Amino acid sequence: MVEAHADTPAGKVFVESSGAGADLVLIHGWGTHGGVWHDVADAFAVHRRVHVVDLPGHGYSRPLPAPVTLDAVTDAVDAALRMRGINSGVVIGWSLGGLVAMKLALRTPELVKRLVTVATSPCFVQSADWPWGMAPETLQQFHEQLKSDYQGTLLRFLALQARGADDARRDIRHLREMLFVRHRPDPGALEAGLQILADTDLRESLNALRIPVLIVGGQHDALVPAAALHAFSDLFPDARVALIERAAHAPFVSHPRQFLEYLESFLR
Numbered sequence: 001m002v003e004a005h006a007d008t009p010a011g012k013v014f015v016e017s018s019g020a021g022a023d024l025v026l027i028h029g030w031g032t033h034g035g036v037w038h039d040v041a042d043a044f045a046v047h048r049r050v051h052v053v054d055l056p057g058h059g060y061s062r063p064l065p066a067p068v069t070l071d072a073v074t075d076a077v078d079a080a081l082r083m084r085g086i087n088s089g090v091v092i093g094w095s096l097g098g099l100v101a102m103k104l105a106l107r108t109p110e111l112v113k114r115l116v117t118v119a120t121s122p123c124f125v126q127s128a129d130w131p132w133g134m135a136p137e138t139l140q141q142f143h144e145q146l147k148s149d150y151q152g153t154l155l156r157f158l159a160l161q162a163r164g165a166d167d168a169r170r171d172i173r174h175l176r177e178m179l180f181v182r183h184r185p186d187p188g189a190l191e192a193g194l195q196i197l198a199d200t201d202l203r204e205s206l207n208a209l210r211i212p213v214l215i216v217g218g219q220h221d222a223l224v225p226a227a228a229l230h231a232f233s234d235l236f237p238d239a240r241v242a243l244i245e246r247a248a249h250a251p252f253v254s255h256p257r258q259f260l261e262y263l264e265s266f267l268r
Contacts, residue, residue, distance in 0.1 A: 012061060012062045013053065013054065013055075013056060013061045013062075013076050013077060013079070013080035014034070014053070014054040014059055014060035014061045015051050015052070015053055015054075015080050015081070015084055016034060016041075016051070016052040016054075017049065017050065017051045017052075017084065018041060018042075018045040018049075018050050019044065019045030019046065019047070019048055019049050019050050020048075020049050021047050021048045021049050022048050022049065022089060022090070023048070023049050023051065023086045023088065023089030023090070024044055024048045024049065024050050024051070024089055024090045024091075024092065025050075025051045025053065025081060025086065025089060025090070025091045025092065025101075026040065026041060026050065026051070026052045026053065026092050027053050027055065027077065027091070027092065027093040027094065027097030027098075027100050027101055028053070028054070028055065028058070028059075028094055028097050029094045029095030029096045029097050029098075029119075030095060030096040030157070030190070030193045030194070030197065031058075031154050031157055031179075031185055031190060031193070032058065032175070032178070032179065032185075033054050033055075033058045033059030033060075033178075033181075033182045033185070034052035034053055034054045034059055034182075035052075035059065035178050035181055035182060036094070036175070036178060036250075036252075036253070037052050037252070038178075039252070039256055040092075040252055040256070040259070040260065040263075043260055044263075051081065051084060051086060053077055053080065053081075053097075054182070055073060055077070055096075055097065055100070055189070055193075056068070056072075056073055056076050056189060057185060057186035057188065057189020057190070057192070058182075058185045058186070058189060059182040059183060059185075060182055060183060063186040063188055063189045064076060064189075064192075066188070066192075067192075068188065068189065068192035068196075069192075069196065070099060070100070070103055070196045070199075070200055071103070073100055073196070074100055074103040074104055074107065077100055077104065078104060078107070078108060078111070081111070082111075086111070087110070087111060088110065088111060088113055089111070089112070089113060090112075090113065090114040090115075090116065090267065091104055091105065091111075091112045091114075091115055091116070092115075092116040092117075092118065092263075093115075093116070093117055093118065093120060094117075094118040094119060094120065094250075094252070095118070095119050095120055095223070095224075095249065096193055096196065096197060097120075098117040098118060098119070098120025098121075099120065099122075099196065099197075099200055099202065101115060101116075101117060101120075102115065102117065102120075102122065102202055102206065102209075103202070105209055105211065106202075106205055106206075106208065106209065109209070109210070109211065112211060113211060114211055114212050114213075114214075114266070114267070115209070115211055115212075115213045115214070116213070116214045116215075116216065116263065116266065117213070117214075117215050117216065117232075118216045118217070118251065118252060118259075119216070119217050119218060119221055119223065119224050119249045119250065119251065120215075120224065120232075121133060121224045121228050121232060122200075122201065122202040122203045122206060122232060122235060123200065123201040123202070123203055124139075124197045124198070124200070124223070124224075125139065125197070125198055130201075130203070130231075132224075132225055132227050132228030132231060133228070134223060136198070139194055139197060139198045140198075142157065142194055143191065143194050143195075146187070146190055146191060146194070150187060150190075154179065154185075154190075155176060155179075170254075175250065175253065203235055206235040206236055207235060207236070207237060209236055209237070210237060210238070211238065212238050212239075212266070213233075213236045213238060213239035213240070214239070214240055214242060214262065214263070214266040215229050215232055215233050215239055215240070215241045215242065216241075216242045216243075216244070216251060216259065216262060216263075217229040217241070217242075217243055217244070217247075217251065218243075218244050218246075218247030218248045218249060218250075218251045218254070218255075219243055219244065219245045219246060219247060220246060220247065220248045221247070221248050221249045222248065222249065223249050224249065226243055229241050229243060240266070242262040242266075244258050244259065244262075
């Protein structure tokens with residue numbers, strides 16, 4: 001396994017690489033770090049070169065200077081991947097990381113040859129023409145709680161991600177155990193991540209992506225419901241949906257075997 005910080009114009013982004021073969025990039029979600037992908041990375045490192053990214057301000061990556069936007073985060077990740085010699089591969093993004101993955105694919109189609117989103121939506125917030133998102137008040141509540149109770153807010157968000165899964169208590173315990181294994185996420189990066197979730201709407205852009213796309217989600221996801229996944233898939237020219245029964249917002253944690261089977265099938 002090779003671990004390195006890439007000094008990009010925006011700051012240091014930590015990328016952990018292992019295995020050999022075609023490149024596969026894993027991008028985590030809000031408040032966590034690349035360590036959440038441990039089992040997935042190990043499984044694919046047998047026959048692929050796997051790169052696990054810590055988003056800026058998460059894990060071992062340093063925070064970005066303000067203002068932190070989706071474009072700024074994508075710039076930093078893009079630069080870090082290129083500095084590692086990754087010019088073409090499969091990119092997998094979970095939740096907030098899915099927005100980064102989509103933005104990478106839109107901006108650098110030569111880099112992203114196949115795209116996998118996990119429990120991700122192009123628009124996380126409800127609107128008149130997108131009823132499948134979170135209520136704006138929910139994100140605002142997390143914003144307010146983050147200022148007064150940093151750790152408690154993170155733990156509540158993890159609990160929400162596992163709600164409805166086959167064994168929610170086990171999944172919450174797993175996510176909590178890994179939460180602070182690497183450095184604690186930067187409070188500014190957490191605030192910026194919530195703002196990105198609140199502000200981003202990529203729906204009008206996705207039809208431009210002429211690559212195969214796999215959309216993975218959990219049947220009991222409270223943040224990105226199953227109906228959102230099917231509406232999401234209609235925005236791509238070439239997309240398929242893999243819905244994992246009895247999974248919630250972290251299907252690769254709760255149902256790793258089914259998750260890996262869907263990925264293997266898609267990549268073949």
